[in-house]
Amino acid sequence: MDGKGNELDRIGGYLPPEPFLEELKRIHQGVNTLPAMIQKYEANPSSFSLAYALAEKYESMGDMLSAKKMIQTILDEKIDSLGMAQFKSILYEARVNKDASILIAFADQNPEYSQWNAALSNAKNIVRQAGDNPQLEADLFLRLIQKVENPRPDDLNAFAWRMTELGKNLDLALAKISLAINLETDIEKRVMEMDTKAEVLWKLGRVEDAIVEIQKCIKAKPDDSYYQAQLAKFKK
Numbered sequence: 112m113d114g115k116g117n118e119l120d121r122i123g124g125y126l127p128p129e130p131f132l133e134e135l136k137r138i139h140q141g142v143n144t145l146p147a148m149i150q151k152y153e154a155n156p157s158s159f160s161l162a163y164a165l166a167e168k169y170e171s172m173g174d175m176l177s178a179k180k181m182i183q184t185i186l187d188e189k190i191d192s193l194g195m196a197q198f199k200s201i202l203y204e205a206r207v208n209k210d211a212s213i214l215i216a217f218a219d220q221n222p223e224y225s226q227w228n229a230a231l232s233n234a235k236n237i238v239r240q241a242g243d244n245p246q247l248e249a250d251l252f253l254r255l256i257q258k259v260e261n262p263r264p265d266d267l268n269a270f271a272w273r274m275t276e277l278g279k280n281l282d283l284a285l286a287k288i289s290l291a292i293n294l295e296t297d298i299e300k301r302v303m304e305m306d307t308k309a310e311v312l313w314k315l316g317r318v319e320d321a322i323v324e325i326q327k328c329i330k331a332k333p334d335d336s337y338y339q340a341q342l343a344k345f346k347k
Contacts, residue, residue, distance in 0.1 A: 120144045121172045179203035211237040249279035267291035275310045302331045
């Protein structure tokens with residue numbers, strides 16, 4: 112923020128120290144901050160690339176109404192040849208109204224569109240935040256994971272773990288997390304995926320198998336209190 116409390120920019124998620132410091136330096140220098148981008152756009156309001164960039168900046172800062180307004184300037188000129196502005200407009204409307212249905216309808220109507228995954232992923236997130244339709248969330252996650260030809264182990268792990276939380280699609284979750292473990296090349300991540308597999312097995316009622324799996328995690332990380340707690344939970 113500036114000295115008056117106006118937001119200049121936003122860093123979402125986690126960054127390691129050095130990249131975080133570089134972002135702070137960029138913001139301090141006024142490079143690609145919100146005020147700088149507004150100034151550029153106001154100096155050249157006919158530049159729709161600037162309008163699109165500004166819409167994405169608003170989006171990253173959580174201001175969906177301003178983002179939708181900027182995208183509308185592109186739609187009004189009917190130059191949205193790739194359909195990205197139309198998709199962004201639908202996305203912002205869904206986020207503002209917390210309405211996943213319009214994103215689901217968009218995905219259903221455009222199964223080959225490049226933003227199909229983004230539409231369903233955002234719909235899933237909206238449903239998850241609402242927390243009142245676990246079956247729909249599970250169905251959307253399932254559609255996403257089945258659409259990807261070569262899913263990453265991280266994606267498979269996320270799917271399997273969320274299914275344990277929702278209590279849905281557990282047999283498929285077991286297959287997906289087993290695949291993730293086979294594909295994983297990072298030893299640290301493989302241990303976390305083994306923990307997910309143990310949780311899936313436990314939710315399936317396969318307690319002895321879950322104990323065997325979590326013991327592998329403990330062998331890899333004997334001082335990790337979480338894995339010890341998981342073992343105690345399974346045994347109890």
